[in-house]
Amino acid sequence: xxxxxxxxxxxxxxxxxxxxxxxxxxxxxxxxxxxxxxxxxxxxxxxxxxxxxxxxxxxxxxxxxxxxxxxxxxxxxxxxxxxxxxxxxxxxxxxxxxxxxxxxxxxxxxxxxxxxxxxxxxxxxxxxxxxxxxxxxxxxxxxxxxxxxxxxxxxxxxxxxxxxxxxxxxxxxxxxxxxxxxxxxxxxxxxxxxxxxxxxxxxxxxxxxxxxxxxxxxxxxxxxxxxxxxxxxxxxxxxxxxxxxxxxx
Amino acid sequence: xxxxxxxxxxxxxxxxxxxxxxxxxxxxxxxxxxxxxxxxxxxxxxxxxxxxxxxxxxxxxxxxxxxxxxxxxxxxxxxxxxxxxxxxxxxxxxxxxxxxxxxxxxxxxxxxxxxxxxxxxxxxxxxxxxxxxxxxxxxxxxxxxxxxxxxxxxxxxxxxxxxxxxxxxxxxxxxxxxxxxxxxxxxxxxxxxxxxxxxxxxxxxxxxxxxxxxxxxxxxxxxxxxxxxxxxxxxxxxxxxxxxxxxxxxxxxx
Numbered sequence: 001x002x003x004x005x006x007x008x009x010x011x012x013x014x015x016x017x018x019x020x021x022x023x024x025x026x027x028x029x030x031x032x033x034x035x036x037x038x039x040x041x042x043x044x045x046x047x048x049x050x051x052x053x054x055x056x057x058x059x060x061x062x063x064x065x066x067x068x069x070x071x072x073x074x075x076x077x078x079x080x081x082x083x084x085x086x087x088x089x090x091x092x093x094x095x096x097x098x099x100x101x102x103x104x105x106x107x108x109x110x111x112x113x114x115x116x117x118x119x120x121x122x123x124x125x126x127x128x129x130x131x132x133x134x135x136x137x138x139x140x141x142x143x144x145x146x147x148x149x150x151x152x153x154x155x156x157x158x159x160x161x162x163x164x165x166x167x168x169x170x171x172x173x174x175x176x177x178x179x180x181x182x183x184x185x186x187x188x189x190x191x192x193x194x195x196x197x198x199x200x201x202x203x204x205x206x207x208x209x210x211x212x213x214x215x216x217x218x219x220x221x222x223x224x225x226x227x228x229x230x231x232x233x234x235x236x237x238x239x240x241x242x243x244x245x246x247x248x249x
Numbered sequence: 250x251x252x253x254x255x256x257x258x259x260x261x262x263x264x265x266x267x268x269x270x271x272x273x274x275x276x277x278x279x280x281x282x283x284x285x286x287x288x289x290x291x292x293x294x295x296x297x298x299x300x301x302x303x304x305x306x307x308x309x310x311x312x313x314x315x316x317x318x319x320x321x322x323x324x325x326x327x328x329x330x331x332x333x334x335x336x337x338x339x340x341x342x343x344x345x346x347x348x349x350x351x352x353x354x355x356x357x358x359x360x361x362x363x364x365x366x367x368x369x370x371x372x373x374x375x376x377x378x379x380x381x382x383x384x385x386x387x388x389x390x391x392x393x394x395x396x397x398x399x400x401x402x403x404x405x406x407x408x409x410x411x412x413x414x415x416x417x418x419x420x421x422x423x424x425x426x427x428x429x430x431x432x433x434x435x436x437x438x439x440x441x442x443x444x445x446x447x448x449x450x451x452x453x454x455x456x457x458x459x460x461x462x463x464x465x466x467x468x469x470x471x472x473x474x475x476x477x478x479x480x481x482x483x484x485x486x487x488x489x490x491x492x493x494x495x496x497x498x499x500x501x502x503x
Contacts, residue, residue, distance in 0.1 A: 015501060023502060025410035072500075076342035079497035095341065102340035104264075111264050118257055119341050 327400025398484020
């Protein structure tokens with residue numbers, strides 16, 4: 001598995017349609033007694049792919065296509081029901097999912113940086129050294145020591161992006177981080193992303209901004225209904241995706 | 250659970266403690282005042298019911314009530330830890346053990362403050378200090394292990410069945426009121442139904458680990474140690490297996 005960052009083999013992920021109802025003992029027992037078949041929704045269906053070190057992969061697809069689920073499988077946040085996932089355990093993998101990075105709402109930006117930084121494998125002193133840069137990049141100022149629940153969605157995303165990219169990850173997984181934040185901050189983010197990419201960071205980006213992905217990525221993967229529709233050169237995949245309005249033939 | 254997750258649990262426990270007392274007027278001293286007030290009220294009420302001298306009863310009551318409240322706190326805090334940790338479990342790949350373990354660490358730190366209350370009352374009401382007290386660190390360990398195990402089991406149950414919380418609390422209440430924490434076990438004559446039931450009650454042996462050295466100035470028996478160790482290790486092993494075997498489903502229930 002030399003030079004391989006991720007390898008997925010026949011990976012499938014299913015969600016129960018009535019998972020919310022089943023969260024009670026009453027429903028659970030009723031299900032057991034009546035032996036009702038569970039209605040499932042396949043978020044990913046038999047996905048097999050390999051991402052090599054230094055690749056910049058963009059994931060595209062309509063809403064509900066399975067892009068975010070695939071990113072969660074790569075980060076090991078979701079364990080698939082079937083198939084196998086290989087992730088290179090020796091690499092610093094930093095996921096940036098749903099505009100966040102695992103911040104506790106009641107803790108301050110600073111405290112959250114230490115906690116999340118620790119989970120990313122960085123010591124307190126390493127994070128302490130990065131704090132001035134994180135404050136400067138996120139432009140949070142005094143808000144950095146306020147509870148993150150008081151942040152706007154843009155501030156939250158700025159802090160998450162600043163932390164995730166300041167630690168110089170070897171693998172960066174980003175889910176629609178440019179959805180919030182003003183034009184100027186997005187420009188800063190793009191510059192930093194380009195710097196990371198040229199420095200050799202393996203990146204997997206989920207975005208609805210196809211032009212951005214075509215410009216930045218070396219490979220584009222198109223998903224629809226949890227299935228891999230096309231995997232290849234960004235221009236070719238984007239053209240086909242647009243011609244078919246995102247729906248697999 | 251690896252070293253990274255354990256370190257994270259410790260850091261998270263400390264940050265939660267800071268958060269808890271950051272905006273309180275009495276701060277960490279509330280941990281001393283709250284059990285003291287609770288114990289004072291219970292001593293007065295139950296010394297009258299049990300027709301015991303209040304000073305004598307207070308020492309008896311404090312001995313096992315403080316570790317019981319610790320146990321109860323750990324189970325309740327751990328129960329909601331995985332569901333309450335969705336902000337983390339849905340964003341970063343972290344061992345699910347780190348959340349209940351963090352709550353357990355937090356409760357254990359607070360328990361160590363509560364122990365100061367026990368010894369303050371002990372000094373106040375019972376002037377004799379015996380070498381039997383040396384056994385207390387091992388008694389704390391036995392309670393602590395059992396509470397962690399029960400907490401892990403409760404955390405998994407609550408993740409899958411959200412309506413299990415009142416049931417767990419009912420079981421805790423039944424265990425408490427049927428145990429010899431509030432009353433002396435020797436109030437029942439030998440071979441009576443109550444005495445037999447107490448013999449089968451797990452809290453009889455856990456309570457003895459504190460009551461014997463503190464109140465009776467005696468060593469806990471070998472039976473006390475064996476039963477509490479077996480229950481504690483069994484609970485932790487059961488909790489560990491339960492979390493390991495179900496953790497891949499957690500994401501779908503958060």
